[in-house]
Amino acid sequence: MIVEKWSKSLKCPVYYVRLRDESGHRRLYPEKHTSKKVAEQYQRRLAAEIEERRMFPDRFPKRIKLADFVVEYLKKYASKKRPKTYREYGSITGKLTKHFGDIYLDEITRYKVESYQSLWHQEVSVYMVNRELTVLKGVCTKAIDWGFLFKNPVKGVKLGKEKARMRFLTEEEQERLIEACGRARKALYLKDIVVLDLHTGLRKEELLLLKREDVLVDGKKLKVEDGKGGYRRYVPLNDTARAVIESVLVNGRSEYLFHDGKGEPFKDVKKSFIRAAERAGLKDVVFKDLRRAFATMCALRGVKPKALQNWMGHESITTTMKYYVISPEDHEQEEIKRLDGMSGGVPMGATAAKK
Helix, strand or coil, X not given: CEEEEEECCCCEEEEEEEEECCCCCEEEEEEEECCHHHHHHHHHHHHHHHHHHHHCHHHCCCCCEHHHHHHHHHHHXXXXXXXXXXXXXXHHXXXXXXXXXXXXXXXXXXXXXXXXXXXXXXXXXXXXXXXXXXXXXXXXXXXXXXXXXXXXXXXXXXXXXXXXXXXXXXXXXXXXXXXXXXXXXXXXXXXXXXXXXXXXXXXXXXXXXXXXXXXXXXXXXXXXXXXXXXXXXXXXXXXXXXXXXXXXXXXXXXXXXXXXXXXXXXXXXXXXXXXXXXXXXXXXXXXXXXXXXXXXXXXXXXXXXXXXXXXXXXXXXXXXXXXXXCCCHHHHHHHHHHHCCCECCECCCHHHHHC
16 A cells, blocks of 8 residues: 655655555555655565565564664663663664664665764764764674674664864863862862873773772772773872872772762762863863873873873774874974984084075
């Protein structure tokens, strides 16, 4: 049966196909056509496929809608990941469900994925679109493992090119931010958190989940037990970081270094951090910029890339140097001066001047 509807966006009639699927349920298939003739051709092809599914079910994957599959995916697979990762997966799969949820997994084609990618690029950042497609690809991979798909429709789809964030907090901006954090009446812990992050470069969730037992060797190292990827690593502490931790350990009564009145770790400090940045007169600053400032200051002070990579908890040195080490303009001016005198001990350009 062909169903005709008026499309406000296209300003013309569009045609849908309504048929009984292999289970006997009447379905309105989501593909819309502006040509009735094309819709009739699609109906015949669809009817033949339904009949083949009914007669030879082993030739086709088990059918399930994306919305229903996501529930099982989150419960049996994503729930094993870290709490923050699980919440992120829940949020992203919610968006995917809103767009693809009413259709079956095997009806998600590469064309539909790339159409979604193109449409969503107009609304959100390239990073967010890439993240959603990455999660969708993982969902489809697990669907293949569980027998609901034979082919991953996201495989081969090129992700958008992301630009590395270049925001760098200068030492003067860091001082202003720390001072502003100290004036946060409802977030007395914020100053210690910001200072410690500027001197350790931990991820925000790693910082908020630090426990007393993670302070090792007389306060000279921090143990990150469950970092990104599930890896354990150790981060050395300088005098400033040790002073912050000693103060927190003396005043705290919880197993966590930073905790609320009930002794539980803070879930986030985003709102209080943003307000402190505004008080400091800083624009376009996010908490992750503290981690970037740490990496950059380490590189400028001669810390070896391999050591910095280990402290940051990156699998690849490329990630460390591309996304976290920034070259401030004023530092570049100092670096270029080192070229003076490289031409046989004579400042470059001096020889030409004598001629």
